[in-house]
Amino acid sequence: MADTLTETTVQQYDQLAARYEQLRRIHPDERTADQNTQLQDLNQKLAAILATPPAGYSLPKVAADLIDHAKVHGWLAQAQWTYPGFTGEPHVKVKVGRRLTEDERPLYRGTHWLFTLTWHSRDCSPGKVRKFGSGLAATPDNPALHDGPSIKAIRAVIADNPAPDAAPLALF
Structure with a gap:
């Protein structure tokens, strides 16, 4: 049943x-x-x-910490698990980013920061996921999607570029 x-x-x-x-x-x-x-x-x-993980899975601590770090600095952040009813190997994408303010735009070619990281369950024991690849990035100085930096480097970018106190701008 x-x-x-x-x-x-x-x-x-x-x-x-x-x-x-x-x-x-x-x-x-x-x-x-x-x-x-x-x-x-x-x-x-x-x-x-x-944002709800499949039964038996949870967000890796490093991913949860990245989301928390982004939110503390005014960035938007979310975890996206495979859709409900998915029958393959579960994975989760973590997206963190923010749009530039009007005052910041003249300084850059692009309009936002966006980092997307993926953790996949392929070849893992049940309930486990591991980071898959380097992830993707789109940054104000390099707006085309490209290989993303390390999680440590992403955290540094977020800390160096906190969102202004104004209401956050939708990114996703």
Whole structure:
């Protein structure tokens, strides 16, 4: 017998993701204010679902520490696990970033910092994940996606470039 809670979460995710994609297909200039609000709401709901690890898994301490470090410095950060009902080997992507303020923009070619790191369960014992590759980065001085730096270097970039006290700008 299937787990009712899991079925419900899977169904909820599928419905939210379908509506999200439907709204994203509308050109931004043609979306109504209500549609933009719906997109933001759907994005938050989907992010909350994806932040939940699959049964038996947890976020690696180094990933959780990076997310905490980013948030303390005013950056946006989130963990995105494989979607509910995924039957392959689970993985988690950790994204940290922030957009530049208007005052910062003249200093750079790009518009934001974004670091994406992945931990994968491939060839690991059940419930374990390990870092996969170097990750990806897009930075104000190098806006094209490129190989990311080490976690230690990412933490240094975050500490050296805290977000201003103003309300955070949406990144994801």
